[in-house]
Amino acid sequence: MLRVFKEIKEKNLKAKRIIEDAKAQAEEIKKEAQQKTSKFYEITYNRLWEKATQEALELTRKTARATEIEIKKIKSSSENVAKEIEEKAKKNFEEAVKCTLNIVLGEN
Secondary structure, eight states: OHHHHHHHHHHHHHHHHHHHHHHHHHHHHHHHHHHHHHHHHHHHHHHHHHHHHHHHHHHHHHHHHHHHHHHHHHHHHHHHHHHHHHHHHHHHHHHHHHHHHHHHHTOO
């Protein structure tokens, strides 16, 4: 009977060791999985950050190009308006000179 209890106790201890070893292995696997997951997230984050940075840079370039084109259009339009105003002013000045000469010379 003592022998049977002794064997049961030994089997029980052996089972406990197996369980403890399994728990230790499970913890190790869990730690490795967490490290791999953490590394995966880090890699993914870095890739997304690089992509976002590139997209922001490209958007900045496109905006700068569009702004430059708009500035050129505005400048060209302003120059055209200035020329029109200058031509009208010249014409008005010439008409004013003619009117003044007509008044001075007494012609109607």
